[in-house]
Amino acid sequence: MARLSISHLKKRYGELTVVDNVDIAVADGEFLVLLGPSGCGKTTTLRMVAGFIPPSAGQITIGERDVTNLPPWKRHCGLVFQSYALFPHMSVAQNVAFGLEMHKVPTAERGPRVAEALRLVQLGGFDERYPRQLSGGQQQRVALARALAMEPQVLLLDEPLSNLDAKLRLEVRVEIRELQRKLGLTTIMVTHDQEEALTMADRLVVMDRGKVRQIGTQRELYEKPADRFVAGFIGRSAFLDGEVTAPGRFRTAGGREIACAAAGASGPATLALRPERIAIGSEADGLPNRFATQIVHASYLGAQLDVQVALDEQERMLLQIPNRPGLSEPRPGDTITIGWAEDAGLVYPREA
Amino acid sequence: MTSAPEAVAGARKNLAGLLVLPATLFVAVALIGPLTILFRYSLNKFVPGQFMVDALVIENYVKFFTDAYYLNVLARTVRVAVICTLACLVMGFPLAYVLARTQSRFKNLMVIAVVLPLFVGNAVRAAGWMTAFGSRGALNASLMGMGLIDQPLEIMFTETAVLIGIVAVNLPFMVLSLQSVIEGIPRNVEEAAFSLGAGPGAMFRRVLWPLALPGVLAGTILTFILAMNAYATPVLLGGPKFQMMGPLVYGQFAQQNNWPFGGAISFILMTATILLTALAHLIVQGRYRANRPAE
Known part of the structure; x- marks a missing residue:
């Protein structure tokens, strides 16, 4: 060899x-x-x-x-x-x-x-x-x-x-x-x-x-x-388009302010979040980025549930909720609170 | 009732027998019938002036095999057929390989180009050759005009002319037989042989040739039979002195009116064709088996 x-x-x-x-x-x-x-x-x-x-x-x-x-x-x-x-x-x-x-x-x-x-x-x-x-x-x-x-x-x-x-x-x-x-x-x-x-x-x-x-x-x-590309190809990611307004600050296209440690140089950028880094419900308490979202679609996959939520009109995000006994079934139209830490997201300058 | 589907649609209603009927009838009427009669005639006697006399003798066959002239015709026919078949195989294989493997969008045009020689009939080809290669044709006229030769080159009415003529007709059959089989051999198999250390020669010998063998057999049988029975090409390009079996049969029937001897020659030609084809088949198969290492 x-x-x-x-x-x-x-x-x-x-x-x-x-x-x-x-x-x-x-x-x-x-x-x-x-x-x-x-x-x-x-x-x-x-x-x-x-x-x-x-x-x-x-x-x-x-x-x-x-x-x-x-x-x-x-x-x-x-x-x-x-x-x-x-x-x-x-x-x-x-x-x-x-x-x-x-x-x-x-x-x-x-x-x-x-x-x-x-x-x-x-x-x-x-x-x-x-x-x-x-x-x-x-x-x-x-x-x-x-x-x-x-x-x-x-x-x-x-x-x-x-x-x-x-x-x-x-x-x-x-x-x-x-x-x-x-x-x-x-x-x-x-x-x-x-x-x-x-x-x-x-x-x-x-x-x-x-x-x-x-x-x-x-x-x-x-x-x-x-x-x-790699963030989307290996595993799954939720992508939010927007721009970096200042170091550590990201603003989505829908105008939401997000604290993000990875945000560096200002300019158009995309924020990538892995589904398992997004906390839901009470687990999101105390996290810097907390939003109330609406469930668009939920699929039951056995060990986990894939849930699509709408952060804004155009911005959809994917959550993965581990299945456990007594979990209330998420239904489209329900409101759910999500949140993530400052170090959870990765920021990529927007590709032309 | 079984749950298996019927092998042929309609088999349960005995329709299958009906499906093979037209072809069977045609072959019986158009081939087997005449051949049986011909074989019977070949055992008759030919008495000049009396045409054909009913008999049951083998003297027509004896006549053929004891006369050096006829044996020569048979030998020449076999030689021409073997050379033509080998020439078709040697020239046809590389062409068929390229045709089978090409990714070109002009592939269909290339296949048509291979078949194109068949659009030119034997008579037309012979006429063309006369104008080009005849003793007063364009080639000899120019060579003699330039003073390069004194006597016209003998190209027409030679064995070479017949060989080239038959190869030109038979090559497409060889190429198409080979191409269809080579197309069915995955390219990956050749690449696997290369990656295992086989150079192009070893790859051809050990992988491509054995896998293409069904096509080689089909192509050689087809071209061999066509060459053995060639009629128009030997007559038109070989001239009156160049005899092959096909024209010989026709001559006995049409010119000598000797139907019994014509019939005997027909059966000798047919038997020789079948025997040699079977022999070639056996040799190729035997060599193919010998090619396999015995570990």
């Missing part, structure tokens, strides 16, 4: 820049997830690392090797696709042995290594089966074994779980993560599934429109999102 570093990576198609100056460093044995909406450039980035797309500019280094201009078959990247991409005309064992054969591993060594790789993904004894005889989850595990058998320097996962049904996805998620940790695999995974990204990653890279918006751990991204 090896470090992987991507520097100043760019991909342009004519006028269109799909990957714009991306810098990512993956430590040895780290599980890094590229996360973003579709079309954000995450898959293009992964495919450039794998060698399928030539970058317009920038450099990719695996260990000490500059692989930027190497063809895919010389990169030693284990790749797992969303669609499994097993060789349908080969048995499971032949699929897994393919990489060993291509890397000229002596025949005598191949058998034990194929068996070991299949054991790792809990498919021992499936050697003679053909891909069409396996379920989706088993096929994806064969694909993983095939990538692992050749002992790649980097493991690349391209939305590996998207084709699996929900229950299986949770299982395979844990399996991949345990295996990755056990073998110390330097891994990059691409996904658009936020929950998947949060549960699996050591660190996450949030991308949008070809640019890296933020790199960090789950906690860093959730508690200190670098910009409005």
Whole structure:
């Protein structure tokens, strides 16, 4: 396994820049997830690392090797696709042995290594089966074994779980993560599934429109999102548009004054609040920002209730109320008092 | 009653039999009937002046296999068909691959361009060749006019001309057969092979070719049968001295009036085509199996 570093990576198609100056460093044995909406450039980035797309500019280094201009078959990247991409005309064992054969591993060594790789993904004894005889989850595990058998320097996962049904996805998620940790695999995974990204990653890279918006751990991204996009993309936030009138003072578009420690330079800005930082009812007593709001919509989600409240005509906010015995059901039209502390909100200058 | 849906709509009311009836009837009347009669004729005797005499002899077949001239025609036909089929495969595979994988919005136009040669009939093509490559055609006239050659180049009425002519007709069939199969092979599978360390050559040999094999078989069988039975191209581009089986059959019927011998040649041509096709099929399948590592 090896470090992987991507520097100043760019991909342009004519006028269109799909990957714009991306810098990512993956430590040895780290599980890094590229996360973003579709079309954000995450898959293009992964495919450039794998060698399928030539970058317009920038450099990719695996260990000490500059692989930027190497063809895919010389990169030693284990790749797992969303669609499994097993060789349908080969048995499971032949699929897994393919990489060993291509890397000229002596025949005598191949058998034990194929068996070991299949054991790792809990498919021992499936050697003679053909891909069409396996379920989706088993096929994806064969694909993983095939990538692992050749002992790649980097493991690349391209939305590996998207084709699996929900229950299986949770299982395979844990399996991949345990295996990755056990073998110390330097891994990059691409996904658009936020929950998947949060549960699996050591660190996450949030991308949008070809640019890296933020790199960090789950906690860093959730508690200190670098910009409005990340605040909205990772977890949920209530956004209030307005302006910073003075340090520590924010005024909403509807004219409400809010005390906010994060407010710095004056100018148009957006205040982001995490739902769980908003107190309701008597819990809001004594908080500097206290408002009476009207419930617009409430949805019962089991462990919690999502409640939309209207602060003003246009300004809606999301509250999450933990469910507990004896909780009175919030109904649309009810008035509810909400409040939050001075240090609860984050302020982002308004994007033009 | 079972809860499974009927395999063919109407199966329960015995309608399914009715559905295959038109095609079955057509084939019976248009193909099997005439062939049966032809086979019977091939066992008759031909007596000059008396046309055909009822008999049950194999002398027509014996005549074919004991006469070097006819054996030569058969050998030439097989050689031409094999060369044409291989040429179609070698030229057609790369083209079919590009057609199958292209993302271009002009893909449909490209497919039409592949089929375009079929719009030119054999007679029209031969006429075109005469004007271009004939001994008094444009090419020879210019070369001789420039003093580069004294004698006109022999291009028309050679085996090469026939080969090129048949390949031109058969190539589209090969390309379309291959293209449809290659389109069904996910691109990801090729990428997986690359990522596992296979270069383009190894990827082709171990992944693309075995997966494209159904298309290769369909394409080669189609072009081989067409080439074995070629009629117009050998006549028009090969000239009177270049004999292949197709024209030979027709000659026996139309010019020699020797129906029994014509019938025998027809069945020899048909049997050779079927046997060679089956043989090629077996060889390809065998090699494909041998390609799989036995671990």
